[in-house]
Amino acid sequence: MNDIANKSLSNSQRALQELRRMIFAGELAGGTDHLESELAERLGMSRTPIREAALTLENQGLLELRPRKGVRILPVSAADMREIYEVLTALESQAAEQAALMGYDEEALRHLAQAIGDMDLAIESEDLEAWAEADNRFHAELVRLGNNNRVNAIFNMMNDQVRRARMTTLFIRPVPTKSNADHRAVYDAIRQGDDDTARRRHREHRQHAKEILIGLLEKHRLNHL
Amino acid sequence: MNDIANKSLSNSQRALQELRRMIFAGELAGGTDHLESELAERLGMSRTPIREAALTLENQGLLELRPRKGVRILPVSAADMREIYEVLTALESQAAEQAALMGYDEEALRHLAQAIGDMDLAIESEDLEAWAEADNRFHAELVRLGNNNRVNAIFNMMNDQVRRARMTTLFIRPVPTKSNADHRAVYDAIRQGDDDTARRRHREHRQHAKEILIGLLEKHRLNHL
């Protein structure tokens, strides 16, 4: 984010966040190969911290270490997106259910309500980027309320990969005017402690989103992003 | 497994599988700290491959790298087990649903049926270890049939941690005579392509297992394993 914050980070950590950034920014495009030494030079450090960062990113499914071919930035295919959405559907539904069981009061659900409100505004002003940001905020907050660190961690990993695809798909997708009805229904169910409805409603919401996305990807022949 | 196979592995890979084994065998107990250099010496290699393996294991949630304190083997608490079971419940249910949608024939479900049969036999002969092995085989096969690499990968990670707890809990838990009825119901639903039933039934099965386990852990004050 800023240089001062970076000063306190180790080189491994800087490498990690820089490589992530480069991947998401498309500077390291999906499907391309890069030598460790090349990346090391580019980030102004030795191969050691680069390797450590690459190891981590490999575990997170963003790239692959292929001996003598360099690190390969993994492309995200339509099939990958299906897998990712299935994981997200399963885990977020679980989070919605758990959130409903937690008995949160209105104050605790403030961020969730805020995100829904922001999406309304974004749709009115037809600001797709603002909508995507608020939508993501809603889902992240929902998962947080689910009160399960592991679900949270996996969500973040998968979400990273979705973000890569979203850049592309956001602008070819229909304005999601309907989806906020789902969000509200999930919110209400959580507020009322109705875990069954929360889970089921969110599940349908995500499943629907998946079908739209996969449909778009296939229609536009976007097989790797 | 054997020396010959190990010869062809890199030191990093050997370190990875050795450290895993030591953790699961209890040689590196939960909550204990170990210096990188100590582990390096113990495995007869330098710190570099040890660090790489430790990085991976940290990502997988088995240990934690704490500067100057060594790698800390993470204990698995009752709260952790709750989290893990929630993830497994969500993902396996998704896998059951997807498996039902795949339209597998009897042959494709052979391993699943085999595992169920083995559990029957194990219960008859009261062989808890054999039962646990077959049970695990059933769940792993179910996930495989779910046809989602990411679900598979996460399942394996979570399952690793469950295995650590199972060593302890297996012998204080009641003989699971009833659970095979669930397994059969899930099998039938998949065989008949009834995705809704497969998902719901498996979800209930897992949820039940979770409640039993958590109950046991709390009753026996097993807060960290």
Place this chain on the structure above:
DNA sequence: GCATTCATTAATGCATACGCAAATAAATGC
């Protein structure tokens, strides 16, 4: 002209070395 073998190149996997910062012990002041 094509396949096969050999030589060359180059990138990795790993060992090693070292500076730095944190933790611990020692010493000093009060």
Place this chain on the structure above:
DNA sequence: GCATTTATTTGCGTATGCATTAATGAATGC
């Protein structure tokens, strides 16, 4: 005797160098 400062130790983060081994190109045989 306690607190605070200073010295010492120790483990980690990272750079560097080298042996290994795969990939590439050259050369030889057919």
